[in-house]
């Protein structure tokens with residue numbers, strides 16, 4: 001049973017601690033495993049990948065089979081219905097259109113006649129995208145990562161996806177084809193992240209790794225940061241629903257379960273100012289849980305990291321949500337736009353009673369790769385910015401340098417850096 005708690009209940013603090021430490025404590029236990037895996041891949045390359053994939057994904061890989069072949073892609077495409085292809089294409093088009101709006105242009109400013117300044121935007125050369133595939137296959141995650149990379153102009157997109165038991169998911173490969181992924185490797189978990197970060201004989205080293213994954217993937221990304229860039233920590237899914245008593249309990253329960261079914265470590269929370277709604281959602285969750293094929297996963301997530309919280313009013317609910325900084329925040333209230341400005345931290349905000357989180361997961365357009373574990377306090381959703389980098393442009397005329405030279409020399413002398421000062425003074429007209 002999903003528990004109904006008030007902020008003043010002693011049980012509430014205990015549950016809040018579990019929820020907040022979900023992202024902190026587990027890594028301590030698992031970090032050593034991930035470190036060992038990364039070190040092994042660095043040292044033994046492909047051989048380590050073959051052994052680890054056999055161990056964790058029950059798949060026998062060789063140099064010949066580690067990469068998905070053109071023939072495997074053709075077989076997959078033949079197995080996908082026209083309707084599924086059309087659905088994936090619609091999603092890809094909407095994601096591309098949304099992300100195209102995020103494009104930043106190279107600019108040069110001529111505010112000062114004798115000094116030209118600007119910023120050049122360039123796509124990354126090679127990006128690795130992690131597509132989860134342990135407990136479920138995620139064609140949508142292929143699109144959410146690869147489409148923006150291609151819109152940004154990334155030359156080479158390398159995808160890794162685990163294929164447990166050697167099973168190839170045709171929809172994942174179809175999504176990769178639609179999105180224009182360049183190469184696909186049958187790798188998952190920390191070993192896939194390590195291969196992308198350091199490169200092996202088979203897997204090319206990338207400049208940046210993006211994409212969500214389970215706790216092993218999230219920690220591996222954290223550990224290789226610096227060797228490569230990463231997007232964010234996008235770990236086990238989360239949803240927090242703020243409700244004012246309006247709306248439909250069955251809809252709210254369905255939205256909570258839509259994230260709980262991802263992972264035992266997922267978190268689903270309702271904060272409502274209505275006791276009637278709290279009880280109705282509690283009943284609905286129980287009813288709907290029993291109908292889910294992934295009931296065991298969803299139930300554990302609900303028991304361990306779920307809660308229905310009874311708030312005094314909407315302000316109390318919003319304050320709590322800002323503390324959690326959820327990956328997905330649903331404002332299931334009559335007038336969501338009236339409270340939007342009070343929301344300080346959330347990966348994505350779903351407004352009103354007709355915007356289920358699942359619409360954002362699949363095809364609304366915004367990215368579904370979002371910060372989790374409270375990191376929405378400082379991380380943003382995956383966006384076009386993740387696939388480009390910028391160079392500053394500086395161009396002085398002789399007169400421009402003359403005009404600003406005294407201050408440059410002055411600051412160089414303040415720092416005691418003589419050669420810096422001289423590099424300017426040597427150019428000045430006597």
Ligand SMILES: NC(=O)c1ccc[n+]([C@@H]2O[C@H](COP(=O)([O-])OP(=O)(O)OC[C@H]3O[C@@H](n4cnc5c(N)ncnc54)[C@H](O)[C@@H]3O)[C@@H](O)[C@H]2O)c1
Pocket residue numbers: 033056057131132133134135136138141162187188189190191212213214215216217234235236237262263266327368369370371372
């Ligand atoms: N935030 C987002 O945008 C987003 C999007 C989609 C999915 N998700 C999340 O991604 C996750 C997907 O998880 P998943 O497990 O289905 O797939 P996954 O691909 O992330 O993880 C599977 C891999 O984990 C590794 N692994 C499993 N058990 C291990 C162990 N004991 N030791 C070492 N390695 C081990 C294996 O190598 C396996 O290949 C879920 O938590 C889901 O909520 C998040």
Ligand SMILES: N[C@H](CO)Cc1c[nH]c[nH+]1
Pocket residue numbers: 138140141236237238259327361368369370
């Ligand atoms: N809700 C996930 C992000 O946390 C994304 C996803 C993919 N498929 C279904 N859902």
Ligand SMILES: [Zn+2]
Pocket residue numbers: 237258259262358361
């Ligand atoms: Zn989802």
